[in-house]
Amino acid sequence: MSNPSKPVPRAGASGPLDVRIDSKVYRAADGTRLTAIDALAFTAAAGSFTALIGPSGSGKTTTLRIILGLDADYAGHVVLPRPDARVAAVFQEPRLLPWRSVEENVRLALPPDRIGAELGPLFDTLGLADHRTRYPGELSLGLARRAALARAFAVEPDVLLLDEPFVSLDEMTAGRLRVLLAEVWAARPTTALMVTHNLREAVELADRILFLTERPARLRGSVELATPRSGRDAAWREARLREIDAAFPGIL
Template sequence: MNTLRPVGADARLEIEIRRKSFEASRGGSIDVLHDLDFAVEQNEFACLVGPSGCGKTTTLRLLLGLDHDFEGRIKLPGAGEPRIGMVFQEPILLPWRTVEENVRLALPKALQGKNLDHLFDALGLGKLRAFYPGELSLGLARRAALARALAIEPDLLVLDEPFVSLDEATAQQLRHLLLQIWSEHPTTVLMVTHNVQEAIMLADRIFVLSPRPSHVVGSFLIRVPRQSRNPQVRSDILRSFHERFPTQL
């Protein structure tokens, strides 16, 4: 039995997955998640890291309600029907709609007609609102996908490797843009990444997952303010991370 329900507006995200399995093609089942427990505090930026195939994306699918077949419970932040902004690995923009139309499609009724000028300008999309996805580079398409997730004023922002396959310069630019917007309008964030250095740049806390069936090996709290995380400091934090989790990734 599973539960997926919203709680009070000041509540944190809580994930307690006793068991998640898939049917194997040759019979039987494969356990993917087992006793996976962690919580993300209100307005905290948390990252999930772990080996490939350990169940990070599966965890996000359960969180988003795309898969209800699991044992455990998930408590979402936000009052009433919580707003969840999602950024997938691919932008998933409708090719026959403009950038602005793609973003506005996600707006709930209460935010229809919202002024999006500041958001588009912050993401460098101010002059591209009337462009179609086919006219955008991958980096710009990723910005549009991020704008769509942020425009709804989410109670929870979920990111599934949003900067994967980008060149490092473009990815770094988008990381800075994300942090800039998030610092102006904090919300609870859960992000999956394979890139520990990216997690160290962005996160307040990193949750480290084991190989399948996945559980939380431990969490790594980063107390250094983001504005102080220069390359040398990030290198020191990375060394401390690997000293604590030497064989997990």
Template sequence: MSAAESLLEARITGKTYRRPDGVAMEAVRDLSLTLARGEFVCLIGPSGCGKTTTLRILTGLDRDFEGTLAPDPAQLAIGIAFQEPRLLLWRTVEENIRIVLPPARRGMDLSVLLESFGLAVHRARYPGELSLGLARRVSLARALAVEPDLLVLDEPFVSLDAQAAVELRRCVMLAAEREHTGAAGRMGVLMVTHNVREALQLADRLVLLAPRPTYILEEVRLGVPRAARSPDWIEAERAALAARFPVLSEV
């Protein structure tokens, strides 16, 4: 991969933290990952394997680790949508999105963005009036409002009912396929999930993680276009991966 194509290169040789009882826990060991511009990558692994810890390191939220990141995440425009929407309860939907914009852009028209996420009719509502599915849409729209180089999604569909999950996946797929550009080029997407099926539906590349201390078991590139990934294809691929990597049968 050329320097022009690369968005982020990481080498995490080690990450250890202490539990509340003082016991040291090794979370990550010898993990190397490169993310290209315009690429959708899913980190997949069983619960507690270190996915979110790895994500926090890759985005610069956790700098207490051994290894290197290039460039420094502070040099990238990063939009993050967490499991919890983390909306300000005293601000409207529109205000929650505007607040992340730099002062020079706070007055920009958000109509197209709101409409693309089905939020136009909810723009004046407050988070307490929204379902979890709608609140997660607001969180995703807010992450995209900054026109990120890197969009980060941490288990964005967990705990949603089936229809809300389908609608949010559609929003994510449209965002991934739409041409978003930042100062450094096309947007990359990095998503953490424990759901192999949704990863197979959305990603260009799967990064399979081992149980703690996590490392990369294997990287799998998906050559089939998203539109051609039928439920039967997804299930066959999931079963094949689970047969090769038994740890994924727990996912």
């Protein structure tokens, strides 16, 4: 996936992702003000995988949009690992260009220094090798999600943001995709931040889980998961889930 002449992943050299949102206010059409986020601050270490869990409408997606630079109307700051950090996103919907093939969709996102990069291994890992020339309209939602993952990993980002990337998939497909995500991520660990509703998903993938409160969002607490992903069997996951459920009731 990465350039063989450059064995050291670039992400290793970069600093942490530092996010501080003092407040984010939406103005509704009728003029009322709605505080979506109220003092939310966290730091994600370089190469770590952080999951963000909170109730619906707690400003998780808003937080991602602010980090992505799609929403500049907030008080606070976002410091990326490098001044010109490369950011990739996997949105809730795959957001592929319907008029371009899967491979074209991935290649179009590549930055100038990755143009012409060998994408075969990435497509192989994600099970997209047979679908490179197909249009997104011909893919199932699960395959389209994989294409969106391929696009995000192909750019070799410094920061990877995932907004409920497995939502509205059946549990089997979602489970398979989680394994694939863990696999491509392990090949080149990059600072990742994943928004999810699904605590099981977070326990399976994350190094650290941040819990958000109801709107206006604040940090409710966090859990560190030091066990390497390879050692996280079903029993371990069940034990963690019970612990977290005891510490933060109402999430599971």
